Amino acid sequence: MRGATRGIRRTALAGIAAAGLALVPAVADATPGSGVTGKIISQTTVGDTDYILREVTIQPGGKTGWHFHDGTLYAFVAQGTLTHPDASCEPTVYKTGAAFVEPSGADHTHIGLNLGKKPVVLEVLYVLPHGAPLSEDAPNPGCDF
Template identity: 60%
Template structure:
């Protein structure tokens, strides 16, 4: 899938030139969460960005949602994904993929409950100029 993500960006958008929240707010990403842009381009009114996201053990993305779909490949570790009803909506191990639903009615958090760093490669398909994520308050879950 990693190759497919890169191929999709390169092939579909001609150049390829991941749970941290970029908006200020209630539930920032945990300490040590890092991101790096692998490639990005804009076609029409859509921004395509491929990012690598690293989440240390015990940390999270903070509660957030996206303005468009996000497709991710778990390069290393295990992603535990939770929805705003405080329920697990998936556990994704190395080599698996995830498609995150989008919009303010799809608030979620990604957590690294393992003992090794979690590394994701995430393709964001967003309306031009949108942030990677929109911060959201904790919906009342016992974890951040």
């Protein structure tokens, strides 16, 4: 059953992508993440675009650090509750079963937080320019997270 559920999630992510979270310090003022791990599930390049399906886990109390992406991300919350503030300091909360899109560019800086008691597990499809990093670190825009 677990394999079937994972297949459904992957299919859902592919559908979201058709319809429409690596934290490597790169900026001196970057806000480091903690309690975050990622595992690449699959990866392919078509033309000048990389498609990377990755499982990201954020432990309780963990955070991604402030960052942005050079391409669009499509995410599915497989477990837990993700608190996801953007540069306006207003958090959006995504619970298990939620799907969301992260737009590309430095004007879409955000952070992922796990304020809960169990790990947050995300299935994320990265649609990036070929060779781009999974994320670009950014300074805290002045939020209290």
